Amino acid sequence: MRYLALSLSLLLLLSSCYKEPLYHSQSYVFGTLVDISIYGETDARARLLANQVLKDFQNLHNRLHAWKPISAGNPSELGKLNAAFEHGRSINISPDLAFMLADATKLSVASNGLFNPAIGHLISTWGFQRDEFSAVNIDAEKITALVNDNPKMSDIVLKDNNVYSTNPAVKVDLGGYAKGYALDFAAHYLRKEHVKNALINIGGNIIAIGQHGDQAWRVGIQHPRQPNAIATLDLPDGWAIGTSGDYQRYFMSGGKRYCHIIDPRTGYPVSHTQSVTVLVPPSDHAGVLSDVVSKPIFIETSDNRSKVAQAFGINQFMVIDAQSTILVSKTLAQKLHWISGVKFSEIP
Amino acid sequence: MLNFQKYLKSFNPRLIARHLLVGDWLTILVSILGVLYLFQILWTNEHAAKVQIRLGDKIYATYSLNQQRDIHVHGKLGDAVISISQGKVRFAKSPCTTQYCVHQGWLARAGQVAICIPNQISLELVGEAKPYDSLNY
Numbered sequence: 248m249r250y251l252a253l254s255l256s257l258l259l260l261l262s263s264c265y266k267e268p269l270y271h272s273q274s275y276v277f278g279t280l281v282d283i284s285i286y287g288e289t290d291a292r293a294r295l296l297a298n299q300v301l302k303d304f305q306n307l308h309n310r311l312h313a314w315k316p317i318s319a320g321n322p323s324e325l326g327k328l329n330a331a332f333e334h335g336r337s338i339n340i341s342p343d344l345a346f347m348l349a350d351a352t353k354l355s356v357a358s359n360g361l362f363n364p365a366i367g368h369l370i371s372t373w374g375f376q377r378d379e380f381s382a383v384n385i386d387a388e389k390i391t392a393l394v395n396d397n398p399k400m401s402d403i404v405l406k407d408n409n410v411y412s413t414n415p416a417v418k419v420d421l422g423g424y425a426k427g428y429a430l431d432f433a434a435h436y437l438r439k440e441h442v443k444n445a446l447i448n449i450g451g452n453i454i455a456i457g458q459h460g461d462q463a464w465r466v467g468i469q470h471p472r473q474p475n476a477i478a479t480l481d482l483p484d485g486w487a488i489g490t491s492g493d494y495q496r497y498f499m500s501g502g503k504r505y506c507h508i509i510d511p512r513t514g515y516p517v518s519h520t521q522s523v524t525v526l527v528p529p530s531d532h533a534g535v536l537s538d539v540v541s542k543p544i545f546i547e548t549s550d551n552r553s554k555v556a557q558a559f560g561i562n563q564f565m566v567i568d569a570q571s572t573i574l575v576s577k578t579l580a581q582k583l584h585w586i587s588g589v590k591f592s593e594i595p
Numbered sequence: 596m597l598n599f600q601k602y603l604k605s606f607n608p609r610l611i612a613r614h615l616l617v618g619d620w621l622t623i624l625v626s627i628l629g630v631l632y633l634f635q636i637l638w639t640n641e642h643a644a645k646v647q648i649r650l651g652d653k654i655y656a657t658y659s660l661n662q663q664r665d666i667h668v669h670g671k672l673g674d675a676v677i678s679i680s681q682g683k684v685r686f687a688k689s690p691c692t693t694q695y696c697v698h699q700g701w702l703a704r705a706g707q708v709a710i711c712i713p714n715q716i717s718l719e720l721v722g723e724a725k726p727y728d729s730l731n732y
Contacts, residue, residue: 280710284728379713380692381692448729448731450712450732451730453729467706467726467727469730475702475704475706476727476730479726488731489731495695586726
């Protein structure tokens with residue numbers, strides 16, 4: 248009996264050495280790292296599917312690029328739209344871009360304008376419409392003027408894929424929306440191709456399909472100031488998670504950090520928060536919400552964060568403030584596995 | 596089989612305990628503590644054995660951390676220097692403006708990553724078990 252048990256456990260050990268059907272690829276699109284895992288498909292098919300997803304991402308990226316033309320004198324589709332808005336003209340756009348504008352407008356209204364993709368001129372003034380971020384001269388007068396121009400998504404008038412803006416100051420930058428849209432797009436495509444298990448990560452916005460073998464996909468949440476994860480959590484089928492932080496896109500000037508998340512009310516980068524993570528339940532919109540909802544929570548002051556999250560039906564989120572204090576909503580705290588020695592408080 | 600069981604029965608704990616001296620108990624205690632200590636160090640805080648360097652969408656190379664060397668990798672912006680020393684690895688130099696990758700400092704535990712998005716180079720420490728499938732950064 249003893250020997251039987253021993254040989255059985257040896258067999259079990261050996262069987263764990265088999266190569267699991269996991270395909271993994273990394274690439275750089277949308278100015279960030281794209282990481283795709285596909286489980287349970289042959290390597291060849293997984294590679295084909297992942298490459299198609301990356302091709303679609305690259306195509307979306309080129310069309311929605313906020314400042315880079317496709318070639319000299321040939322602006323991106325979004326570039327053409329912004330030029331038309333600036334000159335008070337109307338323009339015909341693709342149905343999917345029309346959908347994105349209408350959708351982003353709805354979300355912007357729900358956030359009371361804290362999520363505002365119409366502030367492209369402000370983002371560019373702060374130097375964040377570039378591949379690399381270096382310190383800029385802060386022109387207080389110009390910033391005040393740009394805020395007073397009051398560009399809003401609801402200034403955009405959309406009818407049958409024809410669009411114009413009632414405010415020439417509107418310059419659309421979908422930097423806080425496109426990655427989420429791409430996640431939903433890819434998840435929809437992979438499910439249509441009968442992929443049962445996949446995990447897609449676009450620069451910290453992640454969506455899960457199925458699971459990793461016999462357990463859920465597991466994601467790590469990066470510490471905003473240290474080179475390691477602070478916690479891990481299981482991401483079940485259809486769930487999405489997204490983080491906005493001040494640590495990938497920022498510049499330092501006079502010892503102060505200026506991050507890419509700008510408060511549309513003041514025109515200045517937010518400095519009271521290091522990162523915000525939101526966990527989004529399954530829906531055909533989970534990817535978009537994982538990208539969008541972290542921004543208004545990031546911008547809002549601490550007493551109003553739960554309220555703004557609630558406006559999107561989100562109650563699972565984590566905030567790490569400027570003092571590196573970790574605040575977690577009760578429902579999310581129950582799901583996190585802290586790496587070690589992490590102190591946190593629950594958001595009431 | 597029978598002999599084996601007889602042999603096992605000769606290890607009567609009460610009989611053994613009566614013959615042990617203080618020094619024996621101390622030896623046992625110290626070895627138990629030693630095993631627990633090593634378990635804590637080597638098992639739970641899993642130190643990585645290798646670093647995987649990725650350049651763009653390709654795995655550039657995998658290196659053992661058990662050596663002392665500088666690796667020069669030509670990224671999208673220019674040359675980055677990656678240093679390996681005594682079981683640790685870091686970005687020592689990078690042509691990017693933010694230097695976020697360099698500020699990440701030394702990595703030593705499995706699952707730790709440092710990513711230089713502008714220069715499209717990433718380091719990931721690989722060990723026995725991966726603590727997660729993807730990182731929400």
